Amino acid sequence: MNVCVYTLGCRLNQCESEAIADSFSQEGFTIVGESEQADLYIVNTCTVTSKAEQKARRMIRKFALSGVVLGTGCYAQVNEEELKTLSDNVIVVPLEKKAHLLKLAKHLKASLVAGFDLKSGCLSFSDGQASVFDYDAASFSYHSRSFLKVQDGCDNECAYCRVHIARGKAVSLDSATVVQRALALEAAGFSEIMLTGVNLTMYDHTHKGLGGLLEELLAELGPDIRLRLSSLEPDHIDERLLATLSDPRMQPHFHIPVQSASNKVLSRVNRHYDIEGLSSILDRLRLAKDDPFIAADVITGLPGEGDEEFEETFRYFSEQQFAQMHVFPFSPRPDTPLFKASDRVPESLRDSRALRLRELSDRLYNSYVQRQIGKEAEVILQNRKAGSWYGLSGNYLEVKVPNAPLFAREGLLVRGVFAPLDEGTGKPIVLCHA
Ligand code: SF4
Missing domain, CATH: 3.40.50.12160 (Methylthiotransferase, N-terminal domain)
Incomplete structure (x- = not known):
């Protein structure tokens, strides 16, 4: 069946x-x-x-x-x-x-x-007991990389968000179980584990935090496994977490839901950081890794976003050279404080701002890809088409690997160097070391 x-x-x-x-x-x-x-x-x-x-x-x-x-x-x-x-x-x-x-x-x-x-x-099915941490896959049908859920829920109450309403308060899987599950994935032959949660930086945030968990994982896992972090809310990125990121096993890819670069808008929608704090985090990420892939989520047309606030946001993303932006036009969600906000931005303006940011994102992405040429790359192979392997680089680029070794298989980690883009597919090429 x-x-x-x-x-x-x-x-x-x-x-x-x-x-x-x-x-x-x-x-x-x-x-x-x-x-x-x-x-x-x-x-x-x-x-x-x-x-x-x-x-x-x-x-x-x-x-x-x-x-x-x-x-x-x-x-x-x-x-x-x-x-x-x-x-x-x-x-x-x-x-x-x-x-x-x-x-x-x-x-x-x-x-x-x-x-x-x-x-x-x-x-006719009903099962009495189940925990949000029962998800513990041993095999992955839809991805070549493995995922490990370590956190659920969120204690923030961003004014546009329905996820914290659906998922409830922040909870964390105990670190001993996280380590045991990560070791099982490593033993099963996975080259990469992505740690996930609703708000990953809220992992055990009243105690040792995500940094403490990463310290434990890095101490137990071998040299060939790679760890990738799903999206990181800026408000709990602390010194301990930043210190773990220079470990070569941490993938040079960070996804940050920035949402707006205007402090006025951030405060209006109840985000818990300011743009000056975010800038110093970005500096630290770039110190930990050589030109990491830093992606951002942005919402256009949040209540309170006037022309000035939007231009501030546009300038910030342009200057900070994010590698990619995921742009969402604001849509008011039922049951959230902004559902009936009186300072709403007209939809046409919201959409034209989204278009400008998407065009900026394309330019930033192309420039990120171009400046990788000649740099060392690690790639996890994903699939094979017309004699070539394709995969995902550590810095999150979908690449073509035309000279993968004969023993190549899905999920294998290979090393090489970024070459100019493939003319046929437009994807960056990684040439494996002999
Ligand atoms: S931090 Fe994320 S999940 Fe939590 S309330 Fe804000 S948007 Fe929602």
């Missing part, structure tokens, strides 16, 4: 989806991609933007034409009723019960053997 796990939203969702897919694969189900026919679809939704919710509804309707759909995730948590009405083939599993899906495969296998149909099998 074919199962498709379709994911929207953040890396944490991807990590949790992989663990769910792994639990089905271990029970003998076949995991397939979204373009293949499946009997059961699990749609792991996101509520960050109205666009993400729209896409979830579209995909759920589409999948429901050919199979049973389990809709779960943050959107399913905050608007269960809306998803229920999409089709009779849809069963909603709110976020608080998402971890129960890790045990569904075993139950379904037994109920199918007993002669129940798939939908009845799903409806």
Whole structure:
């Protein structure tokens, strides 16, 4: 029986989806991609933007034409009723019960053997106990790299955010279990582990923090494993964390949800840092690594963003030479303090600002790629097409590796040097060392 796990939203969702897919694969189900026919679809939704919710509804309707759909995730948590009405083939599993899906495969296998149909099998399932840290995949169906969830929830209350409402208060997986799971992934042959959470820098923030966790991991893991961090909120990037980043096993890639470079706007939307503090963090990241890939999230049209505040933001991103920006036009989310804000920016202005920032992002990305030429590179191989391997570099560039070794395989870490861009694909080329 074919199962498709379709994911929207953040890396944490991807990590949790992989663990769910792994639990089905271990029970003998076949995991397939979204373009293949499946009997059961699990749609792991996101509520960050109205666009993400729209896409979830579209995909759920589409999948429901050919199979049973389990809709779960943050959107399913905050608007269960809306998803229920999409089709009779849809069963909603709110976020608080998402971890129960890790045990569904075993139950379904037994109920199918007993002669129940798939939908009845799903409806008859209930599991009493599940923790947000039960997601512990041993294999990954949709990625060549491994993910490890170490944190969930968030204690901040950014005025535009619905995620902290869906996910609840910050909680952390104890460091001994994190280390034990990381060692298992290393022993299974993974070259890279990405640490994920809703707000990763809130990992055990009242005690030793993310820096303390990284110290433990780096002390236990071998020299050939690489650690990548999912997005880092600026407000808990402390000295201890910064000190671990110069370890060569830490990937030179950082993703920071900056959102605005105007202190006035940051304070209006209840962010907990200012732009001067962020600048000194960026300086430290660049001291720890040689020209790391620093990506940023930006929201245009936040309430209170006048022309002056936007120009301030534009100038800042341009001067700071971010490698890439993920630009989101502000969409007011129900149940958040900004839902009925009176100082809203007109949509046309919000969108034209987004366009300007996206054009800036393209220019910054191209200039980042160009200045890598001639530099050393590490690449984790992902797939092979027309005789060449493709992969992801430590600094997060999708690259072509035309001369990978004969023993190359998905997930292998290779070393080489960045060469000029491939004319056919437009991707940077990495030539492996002989
Ligand atoms: S830091 Fe802010 S935006 Fe991020 S999850 Fe927490 S409340 Fe939401």
